[in-house]
Amino acid sequence: MSLREQKKKETRCRIFEISSRMFREKGFENTTVDEITKEAGIAKGTFFNYFPTKESLLYYFREQKEEFIRTIMNDQISLGISSRQKIENFLVQVAEHYEKERELLRLLFFEQKKLLLTTGHEKSCHSDKRKKHEFFINMLADFVREGMHKGEIRSDADSKVVAEILYAVYFHSLMIWLHSEKDYSFSKDMSAKIAIIFEGIGV
Amino acid sequence: MSLREQKKKETRCRIFEISSRMFREKGFENTTVDEITKEAGIAKGTFFNYFPTKESLLYYFREQKEEFIRTIMNDQISLGISSRQKIENFLVQVAEHYEKERELLRLLFFEQKKLLLTTGHEKSCHSDKRKKHEFFINMLADFVREGMHKGEIRSDADSKVVAEILYAVYFHSLMIWLHSEKDYSFSKDMSAKIAIIFEGIGV
DNA sequence: GGTCATAAATGACCACAGTCATATTTAAGT
DNA sequence: ACTTAAATATGACTGTGGTCATTTATGACC
Secondary structure, three states: OOHHHHHHHHHHHHHHHHHHHHHHHHOOOOOOHHHHHHHHOOOHHHHHHHOOOOOHHHHHHHHHHHHHHHHHHHHHHOOOOOHHHHHHHHHHHHHHHHHOOHHHHHHHHHHOOOHHHOOOOOOOOOHHHHHHHHHHHHHHHHHHHHHHHOOOEOOOOOHHHHHHHHHHHHHHHHHHHHHOOOOOOHHHHHHHHHHHHHHOOEO | OOHHHHHHHHHHHHHHHHHHHHHHHHOOOOOOHHHHHHHHOOOHHHHHHHOOOOOHHHHHHHHHHHHHHHHHHHHHHOOOOOHHHHHHHHHHHHHHHHHOOHHHHHHHHHHOOOHHHOOOOOOOOOHHHHHHHHHHHHHHHHHHHHHHHOOOEOOOOOHHHHHHHHHHHHHHHHHHHHHOOOOOOHHHHHHHHHHHHHHOOEO
């Protein structure tokens, strides 16, 4: 790696580290780009060479989270357990992971405008990006389809629709949990709701 | 009503009308407070006497929507139909109402930061406000409880949790629909998902 | 080691949301 | 009609996110 690339990487990293520390310490709105650049020892304009907006720092963070989620998913794929177990494990493990950094997630979800809306249905120019945003629902849909084939999930519904329901409940529960002052277990809440979704609310 | 109150009401109304027209025409970000006040024939500072922030215009809009939803809810209460029917009617009618103003809703949901997160679990100083934000889930919870009493909904789950699931799916489906370019029927999608939730996804 | 094209850094500058001290309008009391 | 206090309007001003023409650093090539 050339000196140039090396330096770029370092600067990008330094900006990111400093920002996330400052965001945690003083909040997103109360941290200015000026402060960040001053602390990072660069000019203001340089910041925008690395991140197009202040908000995009949060996007970057989110991407890292997605990477992690993907690994949790992959861990489940080849296990010899029921699809319901796989789905539950997947969602509960994500929840457990999130429980470790509630404050950070609050930052991510409550300070962002557009990103909040990653419903998994973003229109985007790049088919690449598209996949990236839909990835969570698609992952779930894979599990659901598998369950349908194995006869563990009713197959008279569209797998995508079922995955959407699961994701909707996951996402909303996450929001509720992040908003809440109480520190109940998000993962247990998830677990209970999955049970209800599988068994139905009707008598 | 005194001259003063009259004028205030008129000004507030004018600001709101002009803003919503401009937002629709050119988008939220592309409309400046300067433009709004110029068109309304008031000074910039006056705007902030009526609305604390530019964003709060969208809040105001949302409140009006909530008012409408409340009436839909009340229409259902005393009908002699099953709780499932009531829930379905309620959500589907809200969906049908929204279908008439997709663009406006996109504005509301995609331009707002904090408001997006009205998960129904906002902490707030005023118990008044609290109720206001939770109102959607509480409405659903009322229906659910009724259904449990009448033996139409399984009563081994917490009514609030069930209401959260319903709301989660409603909210997420709304987001997907608003994001989508295609113009499929949101109300039909809602209807299908409610069926799945009632019957469960397990075999 | 010198030259040059290109990548990267810089900070003066701009646009716009939001503030606040001051000016103006209203309406009640006399 | 006059006085006065409170409500309301005003626009110059501020803080901050983001831009861009200019300057500086880098490394390929001779």
